[in-house]
Amino acid sequence: MANTLTFSYASYSPLLIRSMAAQQKPTPSATKTVASKKSTTVFPLGEPGPRVSYSTSTPPVKLLTRVEQLRLLTKAEKAGLLSAAEKFGLSLSTIEKLGLLSKAEEFGVLSAATDPGTPSTFLNLSLVLLILGPAFVYLVPEDYPWEIALQVVVALLSVVGGSAALAASNLVSNLQKN
Numbered sequence: 001m002a003n004t005l006t007f008s009y010a011s012y013s014p015l016l017i018r019s020m021a022a023q024q025k026p027t028p029s030a031t032k033t034v035a036s037k038k039s040t041t042v043f044p045l046g047e048p049g050p051r052v053s054y055s056t057s058t059p060p061v062k063l064l065t066r067v068e069q070l071r072l073l074t075k076a077e078k079a080g081l082l083s084a085a086e087k088f089g090l091s092l093s094t095i096e097k098l099g100l101l102s103k104a105e106e107f108g109v110l111s112a113a114t115d116p117g118t119p120s121t122f123l124n125l126s127l128v129l130l131i132l133g134p135a136f137v138y139l140v141p142e143d144y145p146w147e148i149a150l151q152v153v154v155a156l157l158s159v160v161g162g163s164a165a166l167a168a169s170n171l172v173s174n175l176q177k178n
Contacts, residue, residue, distance in 0.1 A: 061114040122169035126162045133158030
C-alpha cells in the first residue's frame with residue numbers, strides 16, 4: 001500500500017517539472033514586429049530586407065585633394081622623377097594618347113586607391129613576398145648552378161616586389177587619411 005501512495009503522490013506533486021516540448025507556444029507570424037529595446041521587423045522568406053549601407057561610416061576619399069595636400073607632385077619634381085619620365089618618353093600628352101588613365105580605371109587601379117582594404121592587402125602581399133625569398137633560398141638545394149641562379153632571381157624579385165608592395169601600402173594609406 002505504501003507503493004501506491006508514493007506513486008499517487010508523485011503524479012500530483014507541485015514540484016513536478018513538465019517538459020518544455022509538452023507546453024504549447026503560439027507560433028509567431030512571419031511579418032510580426034518583435035518588441036525589444038529596439039523594434040525590429042522580420043521579413044518573410046524570399047522578400048528583400050533593408051539594405052545595409054557601409055558608405056555612411058567612412059567619408060569618401062578625395063584622391064586629388066589628398067595629392068595636393070601632400071604636395072606629391074612637387075616632391076616628385078624635386079626628386080627628378082618627372083624629368084626622368086620625360087626622358088623615357090612618358091609625358092602627359094603620351095599618357096593621354098595611350099589612354100593609360102582609362103585603362104587604369106578599367107583594371108580598377110583608381111578605384112583600389114579609394115578602397116579602405118587596399119593598404120592592408122598591399123601590406124599582406126609585401127609580408128608574403130619578403131618571407132618567400134629567404135624561404136625559397138633555404139628550401140631549394142644548391143646542387144647545380146641553375147638552382148643557385150633560380151635562388152638569386154626569386155630572392156631578388158621577392159625583395160623588390162615586397163619593398164614595392166610595402167611602399168604602395170604606405171602611399172595608399174597616406175592618400176586615404178583625412
